[in-house]
Amino acid sequence: MKLIKEVDIINDKKAIVWLNVVAIFLVVLFWFLFKAAALLINPPAVHGTSGYGLAVSLIILFVLVIVHEGIHGLFFKVFNPKGTVSFGFKNGMAYATSPGSFYPKAKFAIIAGAPFIIISSGLLIVLAAGILSPPQFTAIAAVHASGCVGDFYWLLLISKSPKGALVEDTDKGINIYVSDVHSL
Template identity: 50%
Template sequence: MKLIRSVDILNDKKSILRLNIVSIFLLVLFFLLFLTVTTIIPLKESSITFSVMQLLLVTAETFLLIVIHELIHGVFFRVFSPKGKVKFGINIKKGIAYAASPGSKYSRGQFAWISMAPFVLITLSLTIACFSGILFVGSYLFLATFHAAACAGDFYWIYLVLKAPKGSLVEDTEVGINFYH
């Protein structure tokens, strides 16, 4: 197999800036989407206001979501490469939290699952929590919107995986991904 593309997202300031800009667009898009979701099915609580206590709680929940998001990536890395080591990190200056399995290679389909699993599982869980009355509508809108917009990097990986030639392997690295064919 020959290396056909290497993507270093962690050290590419332009890519990080582009992803942050995309995240702003996604904030608006997902807020409108999740607001629409809350209007389709009647809920016990229709207010979108926050109390100070709710604001403190949603802040703590946001940090918890980041941890859970990266843990989900880690679980899927291990599912598809049981012997691979998983590393977790955060770069506060760049605003990036990450899970990585350096040196592990995955099929395009496996890497797509690894990339999308947190978005799908967390969005589904938050939506179920909202509709079952466990999560206030305002909290749901904030958490679901923030999380979905924060998945911009994962969506970027999916875009790159879809563009890669069929039969390619994706290698996770400490700074991004490599494609082999």
């Protein structure tokens, strides 16, 4: 195998700043998208939902960070049951990792994208059930989605990698490999 790209996202201060800038734009974009979704669903008012305040929304977001990383960990194990999974928080980023594990790029795309899809879908269901008000849903969903910026970055990188590429998860980021046949 030939290493074609090595990404150390944990220690690359420039990349961290860039991802945070992109996240600001994403929160605005997702705010409008989730606001439109909330208006389409327009659930009936449920007694008590208007009482949720900023503190409850922040608690929900904190829990979603844990759930988000847990989803990554679950899919790491689904696609490599023998791999070890660890979790951490460094440079303002929560992360799940399965160092030394190799995944075909399609499986790594699922690992990277699953939390966004699952949590966004779950939040839409919670909105439709009237558990969250449309403004709370919009804020929580937009902040969570913008926090997926690192996952979107992985998806961008692997979408640009050659067919048949393998992605190695590392404790600092990812490495992308191709077989020596692909590198000719």
